[in-house]
Amino acid sequence: MEARKKYISNTDFEDAKRIYENRVGYNLKLQKERTDVIASIGRVTCKPVYALESSPCYNASAMDGIAVNSRSTHGASETNPIELQENADFSYVNTGNPINEPYDSVIMIEDVMELGEGKVNIIAPSHPWQHVRPIGEDMVKGEMIIPSGHIVRPVDIGALLAGGLESIDVYKKPLLGIIPTGSELVDSLEELREGKVIESNSRVFEARASELGAQALRYEPCPDEFELLKARIKQAVSECDIVVINAGSSAGTRDYTANLIEELGEVVIHGIAIKPGKPTILGIIDGKPVIGLPGYPVSTYVAFESFVKPILLSMQGLEECGEESVEAVVTMRIPSSLKHKELVRVNVGHVSGRFVATPLTRGAGVTMSLVKADGLLEIQRSSEGLDAGTLASVKLLKPTQELRKTLVSIGSHDIIMDEISDMMKLTSGHVGSMGGIMSMMRRECHIAPIHLLDEESGEYNLPYIKKFFGNGSMALIKGVKRLQGLMLQCGNPKDINDFQDLAREDVVFVNRQRGAGTRILLDYNLKKLGIDPGAVNGYERDMNTHMAVAIAVKTGSADAGLGVFSAAKALNLEFIPLGYEEYDFLVNADYLEDDRVKRFIGILESEEFAARLDNLGGYKLEEAGKVIRV
């Protein structure tokens, strides 16, 4: 067993960026090359480009008509038309034809009366240069078309060609070397088995590099062997302009990256006060930036964007321009530590005239939180977190126009929300039914999915709305009836048959989070049967979604959980049905005319939606889409 280095530093994020970028910049030699204009889209000019030719390069007719000398048209009017003879007094011209002596102007064909035999009448004089595009009207030889450091756009290509350029000087695309490391990594599904992981981070880097105007060279995954990795790093440094090693950047026994960078060059910083992304290594070998990125997908993404992206840009003469950001209201308290700056993935929507941000899970391993995120909310190191209702700056991962078109749902989770998100733009926060009601009271969502059983009346949802709002301003959009029940392992090995069995010593339960309607349903049943929740093993282990409960049961980390049939069916679990409950959508009546809400209702009523529910199983559609004012 190798010696473990247990500690890495905790350098302030902004300090780390500044120190490293200065060190890298000191060594940076920007490389240039010549490229054809027609292939220059997205390339960055390394010097200003001046027109080699004027455009137009001759005096050109701007209209279809006749070219004349203005002196021969003096005095023409409707009452005193002037007759002109083709070739003697005028020539027919099309747009773009040259206008030369003796002609100095053009009369539009619409204003010419043809008399036959090459004669025409005109009824208004022309003045010099009328309807003529003089040489250089568009651009003059020697004029600057685009400055240096400019990213070539399609319109620039048109202007460059018009200015007589066939090729231009641009920065070379930097070549990013990517070394995946880890004996657990495999490259294909066939090799996947316990203890193995499909290598995916390098593919994210490849795609991101190409978006940033760079090229990528990915090396085969390298097992955790010191000498092998050393040879690979040396090769990559000699072949590429910048190298990333992923991962091995932490402080474990097999984390060789830092030692190797130190041996081959210099570790400038190891360990940065950023979450996620802390175990990042910023190094230099042979004057080239070599960066050890953490292994978890979200950490590595943050570290790549923070430290690799600015270098790829500066190698093309570009500065970071900063992503688009908006001020958004935070919908729930987000605690954070003074130990680090934190980037929180959030859903963003536009509700009641402002942007709202709802945090997603914060696990560094949860790629899906990055896929589902609409933005990244930054909590500074000096802050202990943000209270609900605070305004915070969110860097957007999607265009604002798209976010403005997105329906914001906050409340209970059901798999049907995923299906609806496939049919319209929908962002869905899972905080349970009660969380949805609270969110709606703060006007942070358009709709709140709820399934709340009123114990007294036995009625779903409406009693709760009356209790919490009760001013006639709300509406309930009827959704689906869904089958709830106990999810059990295949073949029910523990012979679990009812709620009573959940209190057995040998049974491990997995619960839903506080405020979830499903948890309330459990509590209601336990209370009815006089069972103390403390007697249920695993009552305190809570999950945010039906699928998370189902997978815990499926994989044996629990024997039983409470949830919907569709989740049990998706994973082939045993299921003891307890009955249908009503999963509906609370909405502020104001919003019934909102396009997004109207589209949502349309989907609930659609045949496509019914077909999808059929496929999932365990749903009944009775009044879906019906609106009840409350």
Place this chain on the structure above:
Amino acid sequence: MEARKKYISNTDFEDAKRIYENRVGYNLKLQKERTDVIASIGRVTCKPVYALESSPCYNASAMDGIAVNSRSTHGASETNPIELQENADFSYVNTGNPINEPYDSVIMIEDVMELGEGKVNIIAPSHPWQHVRPIGEDMVKGEMIIPSGHIVRPVDIGALLAGGLESIDVYKKPLLGIIPTGSELVDSLEELREGKVIESNSRVFEARASELGAQALRYEPCPDEFELLKARIKQAVSECDIVVINAGSSAGTRDYTANLIEELGEVVIHGIAIKPGKPTILGIIDGKPVIGLPGYPVSTYVAFESFVKPILLSMQGLEECGEESVEAVVTMRIPSSLKHKELVRVNVGHVSGRFVATPLTRGAGVTMSLVKADGLLEIQRSSEGLDAGTLASVKLLKPTQELRKTLVSIGSHDIIMDEISDMMKLTSGHVGSMGGIMSMMRRECHIAPIHLLDEESGEYNLPYIKKFFGNGSMALIKGVKRLQGLMLQCGNPKDINDFQDLAREDVVFVNRQRGAGTRILLDYNLKKLGIDPGAVNGYERDMNTHMAVAIAVKTGSADAGLGVFSAAKALNLEFIPLGYEEYDFLVNADYLEDDRVKRFIGILESEEFAARLDNLGGYKLEEAGKVIRV
């Protein structure tokens, strides 16, 4: 001479869009294909993608440490450490290693005290699933990773691979056929001569298609010959999914496009109430969209964006998302006609807390106005134009972040402004010195370049600032001394020697626009000599820049103009010097601490700037960058 069709329709822009998109949509069959996930960046999913594997696919350690069974750790504390034996009670694990029976949790290596001989002490109990990533924590088999109609981003590629996908179903990239037409078109600089034009529009379309996720097939430029063009269109329609023909869309003798589309299929609309872009033809051949685009670069760009782009997107299952737009204050009156909707190219900057928009030239042939534009301002057909000071919506062509970093200059023109724009982000509006002063009064710019001679004192600029502001709130940043003089044709064929000669019968002058300091200088000299401006031929023909005057003289459309030496030098003109004038920058004193203004002053003081002036010629640097409070 062929018969001319002189009239095309003037269909309302929104009507045209709706009618045509409905017609095209009716025929549209979206094509699908399978693509490798690692090559799927930017592609659009045609159905939702569900995970084939859970991730992780086994219970995995989330830390480096030891795997234990939580039951064996009960009661451990600092005062009562528990000793564990390797392989009997625990195993060392690295992050990502599987955790299996009998182990159910992980203790971090930092919390483990190694005693040697495979023994360790622990000082705190673990609880079940501590530091374990359960199967499916990231994503559960069957979970939707991305919905349909989703543009694949780098993070999605990571999630798709993690979810066991190696390929996905996406829409096929539509193939755009591009037919340049026109006997005047040439493809290379060598063929360029009078009457010929370098074909460039097709290259803009090619680049734009690739940005929009489509492929492009460009055909050789086709001369204006009916049968040739007919064969080319038939070929393109058979080979491509959508075809654009550029140009021949107008109503001239050689404008065959509409007739040919009508012969081979159907012209749905010819002529749209949009400026620029009116002579657009929207047609259908064999169920495929075939669009005739106007020839002028700006018109064709507007028509492409309005009619081709939405079809290319919808062929990939995408809706138009709308460009980013801002509300901006219009800095000068923009008249428009009730006959059409108009798109005005504008410079946009962020001054005094709001965005300001200054119109650029409106000529449809002026590509450079599109290159220089920061945005497009839309004037609805129902409007006769916008007054200065009005708020208007501007679609941005550059990111807001970049515009916020840009220094806004409005005032007199000098070539040095181009050079400075190569050294920092600068947007430059040319409205003359007096226009700059007015713009500064309305707080629409950061700096106003001025060169205004006070006739009484013989002093430049300061007297004007005192007269118009006079409240001590302004400052003057000293700029350059520049040599003004008469620009004449090579060899001075008309023997022009002074202002008096400008009034000669045989001499044609070209002037600057009203409010330009150079025009004021002319007027001052004419007045001093008692010359009536009406006696100067061409006094009324005005240009907005020194270079525009120089080119008019160079190409013989005028014999003389007044302007700076650098413009004369750039075009090798004769030059009669009249003396140096002071070209300085008016600034609101508030702005002296603004980063953009500070950078600007730094440039004026820099050696690089001095070297560039040397190269241009005709400038003196004496106090450049010095700030005088007024």
